[in-house]
Amino acid sequence: MRVMSGLRTTGRLHIGHYFGALQNFLALQKQYECYFGLMDWHAMTTAYKSAAEISGWTREMFAEFLAYGLDPEKSTIFVQSAVPEHLELYMIFGNLTPMGWLERVPTWKDAEEEAKATDTHNLGRFGYPVLQAADIAIYLGQKVPVGADQVSHLELTREIIRRFNHLYKGKLPEPQPLLTETPSVPGLDGRKMSKSYLNGLDLADDSKVLGKKVRGMPTDPQRVRREDKGDPEKCNVFTYQKLFSTEADRAWVIEGCTTAGIGCGDCKGRLLENIEKLIAEPRERKKELLNNPKRLDEIMNAGNEKARREASNNLKMIKEWMKIS
Numbered sequence: 001m002r003v004m005s006g007l008r009t010t011g012r013l014h015i016g017h018y019f020g021a022l023q024n025f026l027a028l029q030k031q032y033e034c035y036f037g038l039m040d041w042h043a044m045t046t047a048y049k050s051a052a053e054i055s056g057w058t059r060e061m062f063a064e065f066l067a068y069g070l071d072p073e074k075s076t077i078f079v080q081s082a083v084p085e086h087l088e089l090y091m092i093f094g095n096l097t098p099m100g101w102l103e104r105v106p107t108w109k110d111a112e113e114e115a116k117a118t119d120t121h122n123l124g125r126f127g128y129p130v131l132q133a134a135d136i137a138i139y140l141g142q143k144v145p146v147g148a149d150q151v152s153h154l155e156l157t158r159e160i161i162r163r164f165n166h167l168y169k170g171k172l173p174e175p176q177p178l179l180t181e182t183p184s185v186p187g188l189d190g191r192k193m194s195k196s197y198l199n200g201l202d203l204a205d206d207s208k209v210l211g212k213k214v215r216g217m218p219t220d221p222q223r224v225r226r227e228d229k230g231d232p233e234k235c236n237v238f239t240y241q242k243l244f245s246t247e248a249d250r251a252w253v254i255e256g257c258t259t260a261g262i263g264c265g266d267c268k269g270r271l272l273e274n275i276e277k278l279i280a281e282p283r284e285r286k287k288e289l290l291n292n293p294k295r296l297d298e299i300m301n302a303g304n305e306k307a308r309r310e311a312s313n314n315l316k317m318i319k320e321w322m323k324i325s
């Protein structure tokens with residue numbers, strides 16, 4: 001069973017990426033043959049004006065994947081733009097994809113107004129799901145771990161592949177989504193996590209930044225004074241405790257908050273410790289990798305080559321089916 005997935009490299013990884021994707025990738029690599037892509041062409045469809053920054057973000061994300069334990073010996077970890085076969089298959093798929101299919105994709109429909117405003121009402125952005133279909137098909141991906149927001153893309157991928165198989169008597173597998181329960185991760189202030197709200201927690205945040213961010217989180221407004229009792233369910237700090245903390249710590253918060261046995265400072269202190277437990281070691285490992293560019297290059301090149309071998313074999317087979325080889 002082959003798993004294929006990826007993240008677009010539009011910026012730094014934050015805790016939403018960890019709980020929404022990375023944690024899942026780590027579990028999957030134990031069980032399946034996995035291909036994980038750093039999707040820089042996908043990043044470019046919206047962030048094309050920051051093209052120069054994207055390669056830096058891609059490199060950082062690669063280092064972060066490794067730092068969190070994605071294992072280049074077990075999985076194939078690669079950069080999308082280093083495997084040009086993706087783009088060739090994108091073109092092949094582009095021709096057999098009716099525009100109507102793309103116009104119906106919710107991520108296009110819903111974003112159309114915004115896209116006009118942000119100058120992303122472009123062909124690349126319109127074809128985004130076709131490129132995603134090529135990403136999957138070029139590795140003959142069968143299972144695709146994605147969030148609920150990506151289900152429509154995967155449906156389109158299956159439609160494209162079905163049409164391809166029908167037209168050319170091909171044997172591309174129809175990939176299935178691997179929908180895993182991922183918790184939704186709000187921003188520090190309880191609103192949707194968004195770059196424009198400055199309410200995110202980056203995996204690379206150092207202890208100082210992290211402390212400042214957590215201490216600034218709003219709490220249950222009923223707890224004005226230390227002796228006021230609170231309700232954790234009305235507090236975003238508790239939402240975070242649910243993500244990062246153990247069962248025992250959560251019980252400690254509920255007991256302490258509802259009886260005013262602990263203060264919000266104590267609660268935040270414990271949360272901070274628990275966040276650090278998760279991110280501190282990978283943060284250091286990532287730094288080491290970035291400080292050792294030769295070694296990182298070696299690992300990246302090896303991953304890209306491994307991906308490319310597979311992609312180029314599959315593209316050859318695809319062209320044979322199409323009788324254009």
Ligand code: TRP
Pocket residue numbers: 004005006007008039042131132135136144145146150153
């Ligand atoms: N569109 C995906 C996202 O925004 C990223 C992605 C690109 C992807 N290509 C992929 C995911 C292929 C799975 C498989 O999260």
Ligand code: SF4
Pocket residue numbers: 219220223230231232235236237238253256257262263264265267268
């Ligand atoms: Fe929120 Fe914790 Fe304060 Fe309760 S004790 S209000 S959960 S920060």
